[in-house]
Amino acid sequence: MLSFSRRVVGAVALAVALPLAATACGGGGDGGGGDTIVIGTKFDQPGLGLKNPDGTMSGFDVDVAKYVAQQLGYGEDKIEWKEAPSGQRETLIQNDQVKFIAATYSITDARKEKVAFAGPYLVTGQSLLVRENNTDITGEASLQNNKKLCSVTGSTPAQRIKDKFSGVQLQQYDTYSACIEALKNGAVDAVTTDEVILAGYAAQTPGAFKLVGGTFSEENYGIGLKKDDTELQTKINDAIVKMEKDGAWKAAWDKNLGPAGIQAPAPPQIDQT
Known part of the structure; x- marks a missing residue:
């Protein structure tokens, strides 16, 4: 699990201050580039999902979501971001308000009863x-x-x-x-x-x-999507695997959290169930 000293926590400020890539909220289809896609993420989590004062989005979750959207055929200009508070994530997915959610979203059996997950793409505690x-x-x-x-x-x-x-x-x-x-x-x-x-x-x-106190759990972050949408789930899993293999995953980590002195962990094994 990740561990942080006080020095590391202070250094995270450097990572937060860095310009980070823009993100999206999901909407239109799951392919092609014609329509926009609405993607849910957090708006208030520095280093992961943050809406900056100028309206841009930054963070590791944001970069993952942006990469996935690109693989689905949506450029940055086709992404629409929607805030996804923890208590509203399942509802946003079930009501088709987002295409998928990347928002520090831990994969649990209880949540799998309501939504599907691609990933995981990160493990923390x-x-x-x-x-x-x-x-x-x-x-x-x-x-x-x-x-x-x-x-x-x-x-x-x-x-x-x-x-x-x-x-x-x-x-x-x-x-x-x-x-x-x-x-x-x-x-x-x-x-x-x-x-x-x-x-x-x-x-x-x-x-x-x-x-x-260190960590006292293991959290597997996944990308939440509509239950039983196995086609989209497969496409997102493929995108995550590609992001890990081509170096973009580690680059996103290093950009958002690396300056804090946090070493990039090994990407987790994708859960295909």
């Missing part, structure tokens, strides 16, 4: 972010003392906390950026989600936060 001066939260075991913990409605990390830690006061917001604000102003004691996401947020305000 759940971790904890606290204020820099915090000394009493050192990992998952120290959460049990009635600590106030923030995560996002509909997310895998939030569900894991509910299942494993009955002694935690779990606050659930619509976005992780809202959790970060709550942590900043002291309304909660810690924020939990995947380590790579937390590192990006910490980089936005160097010296304010720190990661603690």
Whole structure:
């Protein structure tokens, strides 16, 4: 799993500051270049899926989605981006509001009952972010003392906390950026989600936060799409494999997260089921 020192977290700021590639939201068909394609992603996750002040999109998820769209026949000018908060992702797919979603979307059996997944294209793990001066939260075991913990409605990390830690006061917001604000102003004691996401947020305000406790899960990020659309699923899987083989996957990682000192992991095995 990825591990981050305080030095690394501070360095993520360099990655966040770099200009990153544009992304998309999905709409039209799954081939040809005539129509636009609507692609769902996060708008508030630096280094992964971020809508910049000038309206452009940047991040690793964004670069993956952009590459996949290109392989499906859609250039950047044909991509329309749609924000995909954690709790709304299945609905966006089921209601045909997006063609696919690349948004730190962990593949789970429960979600597979509602949508299909291509991938995975990245493996990470759940971790904890606290204020820099915090000394009493050192990992998952120290959460049990009635600590106030923030995560996002509909997310895998939030569900894991509910299942494993009955002694935690779990606050659930619509976005992780809202959790970060709550942590900043002291309304909660810690924020939990995947380590790579937390590192990006910490980089936005160097010296304010720190990661603690390492990782205590394994999350496989996949691209969500309409259930039973095996044709599109195969095309997206083929695109991910091609991205990994031609070096574009590692290039996207190095551009978005490499300057933080995070070594690119080996791309995960594609799940063809």
